[in-house]
Amino acid sequence: MIDRINEWLLTSSDSLDESLFTILKQMGEFFDLDRIGLFLYDSAEMSFQLVMEWCHLGIEPRQQKVYRHQTSLKDQMYQTLRDGKPLNFESVDSDVVKQSWLKHLITDQIKAFYAKPLWTNDLFLGYISFENQRRSQSFHLMHDPIMTIFYHTLSLKLSNQFYVQDYQSNKEKSSEQQHKQYAFVANISHEIRTPLNGIHNALYLLQTTDITKEQKEYLDMAQTSMDQMTSIVDRVMDLDALESGQLDIQKRTFNLEDEMIRLIKMHSRQLEQKGLIFTWNYDYQINHEVIGDDRKLRHILSHLIQNAIKFTEQGSITFNVKKMDEKSYIFEIKDTGIGISEEHMTHLYDAFYQVDMTDEKAYQGLGIGLTVAHELTKLLSGKLSVESTLGYGSTFSLKLDLETGHDISFSQLHQLNMMVYHDHKPSKMMEMLSSMGIHVYDEEHKTSQKADIICFEIPLKQGETLHQIKEMYGRNETLLLTLGHMEQKRMKKVDGSLEYPISRTMLMQKLLSAMHEIRKSVTSMYTKTLKGTALIVDDNRLNRVALESILKKLGIQSVLVESGQSAIDYMKEHTVDLILMDIQMPHMDGLEATRRIRSLGQSCQSVPIVAVTANAYFNDYDLLKATQINDVIFKPIQIESLGQMLRKYMSTEETIHIPDEITRFDKNDFLKRFEGSYDIAKEVIDTFQVECPKDLEQIRKSIETHDSEQIIKAAHYYKGSCAYLSGKRLVWLLNQMMDDAKRLSFDHMEELHGLLVKETEELLSQLKQMHF
Numbered sequence: 001m002i003d004r005i006n007e008w009l010l011t012s013s014d015s016l017d018e019s020l021f022t023i024l025k026q027m028g029e030f031f032d033l034d035r036i037g038l039f040l041y042d043s044a045e046m047s048f049q050l051v052m053e054w055c056h057l058g059i060e061p062r063q064q065k066v067y068r069h070q071t072s073l074k075d076q077m078y079q080t081l082r083d084g085k086p087l088n089f090e091s092v093d094s095d096v097v098k099q100s101w102l103k104h105l106i107t108d109q110i111k112a113f114y115a116k117p118l119w120t121n122d123l124f125l126g127y128i129s130f131e132n133q134r135r136s137q138s139f140h141l142m143h144d145p146i147m148t149i150f151y152h153t154l155s156l157k158l159s160n161q162f163y164v165q166d167y168q169s170n171k172e173k174s175s176e177q178q179h180k181q182y183a184f185v186a187n188i189s190h191e192i193r194t195p196l197n198g199i200h201n202a203l204y205l206l207q208t209t210d211i212t213k214e215q216k217e218y219l220d221m222a223q224t225s226m227d228q229m230t231s232i233v234d235r236v237m238d239l240d241a242l243e244s245g246q247l248d249i250q251k252r253t254f255n256l257e258d259e260m261i262r263l264i265k266m267h268s269r270q271l272e273q274k275g276l277i278f279t280w281n282y283d284y285q286i287n288h289e290v291i292g293d294d295r296k297l298r299h300i301l302s303h304l305i306q307n308a309i310k311f312t313e314q315g316s317i318t319f320n321v322k323k324m325d326e327k328s329y330i331f332e333i334k335d336t337g338i339g340i341s342e343e344h345m346t347h348l349y350d351a352f353y354q355v356d357m358t359d360e361k362a363y364q365g366l367g368i369g370l371t372v373a374h375e376l377t378k379l380l381s382g383k384l385s386v387e388s389t390l391g392y393g394s395t396f397s398l399k400l401d402l403e404t405g406h407d408i409s410f411s412q413l414h415q416l417n418m419m420v421y422h423d424h425k426p427s428k429m430m431e432m433l434s435s436m437g438i439h440v441y442d443e444e445h446k447t448s449q450k451a452d453i454i455c456f457e458i459p460l461k462q463g464e465t466l467h468q469i470k471e472m473y474g475r476n477e478t479l480l481l482t483l484g485h486m487e488q489k490r491m492k493k494v495d496g497s498l499e500y501p502i503s504r505t506m507l508m509q510k511l512l513s514a515m516h517e518i519r520k521s522v523t524s525m526y527t528k529t530l531k532g533t534a535l536i537v538d539d540n541r542l543n544r545v546a547l548e549s550i551l552k553k554l555g556i557q558s559v560l561v562e563s564g565q566s567a568i569d570y571m572k573e574h575t576v577d578l579i580l581m582d583i584q585m586p587h588m589d590g591l592e593a594t595r596r597i598r599s600l601g602q603s604c605q606s607v608p609i610v611a612v613t614a615n616a617y618f619n620d621y622d623l624l625k626a627t628q629i630n631d632v633i634f635k636p637i638q639i640e641s642l643g644q645m646l647r648k649y650m651s652t653e654e655t656i657h658i659p660d661e662i663t664r665f666d667k668n669d670f671l672k673r674f675e676g677s678y679d680i681a682k683e684v685i686d687t688f689q690v691e692c693p694k695d696l697e698q699i700r701k702s703i704e705t706h707d708s709e710q711i712i713k714a715a716h717y718y719k720g721s722c723a724y725l726s727g728k729r730l731v732w733l734l735n736q737m738m739d740d741a742k743r744l745s746f747d748h749m750e751e752l753h754g755l756l757v758k759e760t761e762e763l764l765s766q767l768k769q770m771h772f
Helices: 002-010 018-030 076-082 101-107 145-207 213-244 256-274 294-310 369-379 428-435 466-473 504-515 541-553 564-573 590-598 602-606 621-627 639-647 667-674 678-704 708-724 728-742 749-768
Strands: 035-042 047-055 068-070 087-089 112-120 123-132 252-254 277-282 288-292 316-323 328-335 383-389 393-401 403-407 417-421 439-441 451-456 474-483 496-498 526-530 533-537 557-561 578-582 609-613 631-634 652-656
Touching: 018 035, 018 047, 068 101, 076 087, 076 101, 076 112, 076 123, 112 145, 123 145, 145 213, 145 541, 213 256, 252 256, 252 403, 256 277, 256 294, 256 316, 256 504, 294 316, 294 328, 294 369, 294 393, 369 383, 417 428, 428 439, 428 504, 451 466, 466 474, 496 504, 526 639, 533 541, 533 564, 541 557, 557 564, 564 578, 564 590, 578 590, 590 602, 590 609, 590 621, 631 639, 652 749, 667 678, 678 708, 678 749, 708 728, 708 749, 728 749
Parallel strands: 277 316, 417 439, 417 451, 451 474, 474 496, 533 557, 533 578, 578 609, 609 631
Antiparallel strands: 035 047, 035 123, 047 068, 087 112, 112 123, 252 288, 288 403, 316 328, 328 393, 383 393, 526 652
């Protein structure tokens, strides 16, 4: 028996298995006992539960009866065991036993009883009992050193098993709780996507209408909030998909700088509200597009920036983007916030974990941002690291590999001369402009060439005027631009402003748009627009109408149906160039509708069908292939992504595009021109209404004969009238017409004239709304 005990003591097994039962059996036979029982203490129930038992032949086991003894703090026998002392009754028939929870010994006709308490690390585990039902017995051998070692080891093994069981139980409960949290927020997020899509589309359409500067500011606020809400929904959906293993990498070509600026603007309002200084450093050696999963990259960085803003009450946040080598990029977000202690570092990426901030409400949130960022980074085979000092701030670094895409060209601006008016500190604007190939300089390094554009980074110095600066460094037609919104009266006569930070492609578009005023732009104002007919299938009327309006602005005609069956019926009689199919519809979902449309014949087998869904993880290749769906667009629909996707399946044509930022009628400019002389303004409008048909007819006749000189003369004459009435879009069209005439290019003259007629009608409609 001693050898068996030694063997069991040396084993690494932590479970109460057959080896322990064998030892109890050998002990019982060696000591000539009738029963040995192992009882574990349940502190919640104040009771002892029989968990293992050996019985001599002919002795009825108690375990079959689900044996449990209830005790109390007042019980003398219980207190003895709690004090670490054994219970030793060579004869059970005593008053002490009769008055305690051990009175069952008398009922069971036990003659002798010994109980050894089991303890470890101040934790009372229970006891092991030795009983004789046939005769009285001395238990002095139970104090033998080998038995003492046995008791101690048994206690350790029991304790370890308790911890393992508690850990597994807690882990299962935690996992189950997290799963419920994931499921709940994921379901809510999915339901939110549909109304978000409607709001997103409505905001986009509103942006394309003529609105005032004040309305534009409100619209920008709404769009920022919309982007933030979309980001919250996306991160919840990401976490749910990561937990279920449904998230895949979806690579596409994108402009990294544009994407980063969009990310910054998404958080700009929060930065302003907290008064934080934001610094943006971009590696302008990145003159190409990149290939990767832009959506997941945006989500990772969004979580990190959001985290920095949340935990920084004052000071600054710095965002650095740098290319390390051919494929490796590093993104750094530094803050001067509260920092992270070593204690909380280990839980940094745990889902729903939040640092206990006692009574502070400022740092509350979902508690999943860093979890999602960490998991997405692993999915993209990147590395996310953090350095932090409690009370001083944190730096999160994301290292990621991105493939190299097409080069980005700024050659349209290489002929420009641009002067930057700044405070002689290192100018990030000058660094950006230089990287675009623009000849840029400041006051100290001026050249003999006059500037095409002068950009003001700072307000004018005392005594200086715009006229003086323009006369000294530019020409009459030189454009004056400010960086940001400068609140200074002397800066009111500038030609426009540039928001910062801004990406280089966005800056190029701004500059080219501004340059049309002086006709120095070398870019063509003709763009490729989509053409064709799309069938929109969606049970939500708002979604159908919004998508129709968006497609119309892209040059696509639409047919609207409200169900899968209606789509099938339409396709039986008609052909379209593309079908936009909502996936989640009642009665017949988009997948089934697609299958049935494909079975209608050869023309329906080749028509591109694009799934439109709020489920951001509807990207299973096998499923798409099985249902013969060509592509997927996710709600809320990003207009840029929609345009890129449509160009894959629909034809294009060259057409004239008037820049969106040019308003049809500048009311403020008009009222300022007449300065309250409304009678004169009314007379001018009436005269224009009578004369404009004649002017348009004169332009048309000149176009018919391809007489470039007459076209220029007639267009210039009409331009004067339109400019006097602040008809900015008409002025833009007439400038384009005169430029084409000078180049003897007549291909788009009829289209230009058609747009002149349409824009004139729209301008007259707005002028009629002016009540004098």
